[in-house]
Amino acid sequence: MASQTPNAISGKAPKKETPDTPKRGIKNPFIYAGTIILLVIVVIAFVFVPSVGGSLGSGGRGLDFGTYAGKSISYTQGSYFARQVQAVNDALRQQGLSEQNFQFFAYQVWREAFERTVFRTAILDEVVTAGGRVTEARLDAKLAENPAFLEDGKFSARRYRETSMSEKLALRTSLRDDLLSQLYLNEAYALAPSSKEIAFVKDMAKETRSIEYVAFPLSAYPDTELAAYAAAHADLFRRLKLSRVTITSSEADALKVRKQVESGSLSFEDAAKGHSKDAYADKGGALGTIYYFELAGDLAKKEDADKIAALKKGELSPVVKTASGSFAFFRAEGEAASAELENPSVLSDVRSYVLSNEKGRVEDYVIAKAKEFALAAASNFGAVGKAAGLEVKSAGPFPLNYGDLSFSIYGQNVPLFKRVNEATSSELAYASTSEKFLSAAFGLAPGSVSEPIVLGESVVVLRVKEAGAALDEDLAPISLYYPYFYQQRSDIELRGLFLKSPKLKDNFTNVFFKYFTPKKES
Numbered sequence: 001m002a003s004q005t006p007n008a009i010s011g012k013a014p015k016k017e018t019p020d021t022p023k024r025g026i027k028n029p030f031i032y033a034g035t036i037i038l039l040v041i042v043v044i045a046f047v048f049v050p051s052v053g054g055s056l057g058s059g060g061r062g063l064d065f066g067t068y069a070g071k072s073i074s075y076t077q078g079s080y081f082a083r084q085v086q087a088v089n090d091a092l093r094q095q096g097l098s099e100q101n102f103q104f105f106a107y108q109v110w111r112e113a114f115e116r117t118v119f120r121t122a123i124l125d126e127v128v129t130a131g132g133r134v135t136e137a138r139l140d141a142k143l144a145e146n147p148a149f150l151e152d153g154k155f156s157a158r159r160y161r162e163t164s165m166s167e168k169l170a171l172r173t174s175l176r177d178d179l180l181s182q183l184y185l186n187e188a189y190a191l192a193p194s195s196k197e198i199a200f201v202k203d204m205a206k207e208t209r210s211i212e213y214v215a216f217p218l219s220a221y222p223d224t225e226l227a228a229y230a231a232a233h234a235d236l237f238r239r240l241k242l243s244r245v246t247i248t249s250s251e252a253d254a255l256k257v258r259k260q261v262e263s264g265s266l267s268f269e270d271a272a273k274g275h276s277k278d279a280y281a282d283k284g285g286a287l288g289t290i291y292y293f294e295l296a297g298d299l300a301k302k303e304d305a306d307k308i309a310a311l312k313k314g315e316l317s318p319v320v321k322t323a324s325g326s327f328a329f330f331r332a333e334g335e336a337a338s339a340e341l342e343n344p345s346v347l348s349d350v351r352s353y354v355l356s357n358e359k360g361r362v363e364d365y366v367i368a369k370a371k372e373f374a375l376a377a378a379s380n381f382g383a384v385g386k387a388a389g390l391e392v393k394s395a396g397p398f399p400l401n402y403g404d405l406s407f408s409i410y411g412q413n414v415p416l417f418k419r420v421n422e423a424t425s426s427e428l429a430y431a432s433t434s435e436k437f438l439s440a441a442f443g444l445a446p447g448s449v450s451e452p453i454v455l456g457e458s459v460v461v462l463r464v465k466e467a468g469a470a471l472d473e474d475l476a477p478i479s480l481y482y483p484y485f486y487q488q489r490s491d492i493e494l495r496g497l498f499l500k501s502p503k504l505k506d507n508f509t510n511v512f513f514k515y516f517t518p519k520k521e522s
Contacts, residue, residue: 065114065511068121069503073114078170080120080177084113107512114508115499120181122498127180134179142175188494193486202478205417208470209441210396213462214385215427216370216452218355221362227341229358230350237339237350238292240309243285245271246278246328254319254327261329262316268331277326285331292336293353298323309336366459370452374461378449381463393425397468400442404432407485416485418474430456437462
């Protein structure tokens with residue numbers, strides 16, 4: 001832990017980063033429901049930046065990604081948004097991310113730049129609403145320090161005169177916004193945790209626990225149980241061979257295309273290739289063989305899935321509404337058939353379905369097995385575990401670290417307290433967010449065995465080996481680290497407050513994919 005301590009750390013609250021400072025751990029909210037991989041999306045980050053500046057900015061137009069308090073969040077040449085696109089792009093590349101991860105990289109760059117611009121716009125709105133202002137004399141003094149007007153380290157009247165009026169006005173406006181923004185940030189982050197608060201946090205880490213435990217993976221749910229479930233729900237696993245045409249414009253358009261197919265004036269395959277908007281269009285609409293539950297999950301109404309499953313070979317379905325709001329009609333390429341449950345690949349599909357849709361059933365089964373172990377293990381945890389063929393693992397000592405508190409500094413993610421799963425135990429990956437686990441670990445007396453606890457994809461039974469106290473060397477860094485943690489949490493909360501504000505009209509995703517999706521060749 002000592003090796004993670006920065007050389008210049010003091011007990012004082014750290015200096016706040018400016019809004020331009022590249023952030024670590026940029027969120028990745030990239031969600032795209034379409035089926036086309038956007039191979040050229042990386043152009044946005046590496047090529048589109050200068051081209052937008054020329055084609056949009058020079059003509060007075062920009063890309064409007066939303067508004068905050070009625071003010072446009074717009075990308076234009078030389079704008080704050082544009083500078084943030086470049087800054088985030090550079091920061092991510094320095095972290096090792098590149099166009100090799102193009103699906104996410106470009107979205108990360110532009111989304112983070114958008115959020116930074118929202119944050120700055122919101123700050124300026126707050127300051128102006130509160131009556132904050134910058135005097136002209138202050139602006140003049142700061143403008144004279146601008147590198148564009150310096151010569152041999154001194155203000156150059158000649159350079160100032162040679163600069164166009166529009167450039168000087170733009171610099172003045174940007175400088176005013178910078179000063180107002182910094183005024184707000186200085187006030188917002190002026191507070192630091194008190195010595196009593198730091199002492200309280202240190203007290204939280206004083207008490208520790210060491211445990212031993214066994215894990216029952218949900219993946220151990222037996223095939224016999226899966227086969228029994230599939231047999232009892234045979235309709236879900238019927239095999240359907242279908243083709244599909246998906247129309248996104250309107251139900252009327254879907255009905256029109258279906259009528260052409262029904263009359264024979266347009267083949268089903270040509271309808272799919274010419275009109276369908278899904279991943280199967282290029283295949284003439286052929287879905288191949290799917291399960292009934294897959295079809296039902298893709299449609300708005302279960303009864304529509306029942307009608308399609310009842311089609312004879314060659315029959316067309318009515319136009320139905322999909323779960324995503326589009327309209328589709330199907331052609332049966334064969335009649336529904338029962339699943340071959342003795343086939344290992346089918347049983348594997350049943351397992352995936354049950355773990356996704358009936359996970360409670362699996363958990364109940366595994367918990368029952370874990371309870372049998374817990375009752376027997378009360379006398380001798382290790383021996384009973386070994387006799388049952390279970391690996392008995394140890395973890396700790398660890399403090400009551402709910403939420404796995406950590407912060408980022410100098411490119412490192414630093415834990416505030418020792419982590420619960422620092423014993424490299426994958427089964428304890430969710431322990432720090434489980435109230436039941438932590439309550440058992442810290443609420444039971446040494447030697448006691450817990451009830452089964454669901455942690456992610458496992459059920460865990462633990463035994464408290466020892467109740468202890470943290471070493472002074474483990475507690476000492478908290479006094480140094482907590483001000484950094486405190487400030488980063490304040491920053492996250494403040495940014496979240498603005499990004500969730502009703503004043504924000506966020507149209508980022510729609511605009512991003514509208515302008516940056518490549519056109520399909522005809």
